[in-house]
Amino acid sequence: MSQNRLHLQMVMEKRKEISLDMTKMDIILVMAEGNPGAIGTLADLMGQPGGLMEILALDDMNIRGTQVWIAYNDHCKKNMGFFRECIIHRNQGMIDVVNNEGQLGNHSWKAVQYGASMGNRQTLTEKVSA
Numbered sequence: 001m002s003q004n005r006l007h008l009q010m011v012m013e014k015r016k017e018i019s020l021d022m023t024k025m026d027i028i029l030v031m032a033e034g035n036p037g038a039i040g041t042l043a044d045l046m047g048q049p050g051g052l053m054e055i056l057a058l059d060d061m062n063i064r065g066t067q068v069w070i071a072y073n074d075h076c077k078k079n080m081g082f083f084r085e086c087i088i089h090r091n092q093g094m095i096d097v098v099n100n101e102g103q104l105g106n107h108s109w110k111a112v113q114y115g116a117s118m119g120n121r122q123t124l125t126e127k128v129s130a
Helices: 003-012 024-032 036-046 051-060 066-075 080-088 092-103
Strands: none
Touching: 024 036, 024 051, 036 051, 036 066, 036 080, 051 080, 066 080, 066 092
């Protein structure tokens, strides 16, 4: 499958929403979207005090899968404490790194500070309606 076709397929798919009846492992798997680095990062995060709330904050920021790994690896240099602080404070620098990587073709979803879990999941190519 070509890179452009894969990108189009990913954009056309909706992200699965988290529900209250999911187990912690289900939440990790939904949030990781099959990315091995994200699975490990989210599992480590889930084991921290307050980790579930921080994972829900990532969901609200529309940061999942490859984006989790980009945020943790590229922006936070694999420093879990710094990653947690960036999530708690909804760090714009981390969001920018994630979105810049998306512009390079590494993912299709737009990271935001707030509101993505309220049905406002946008791709990097969508325009925000006024």
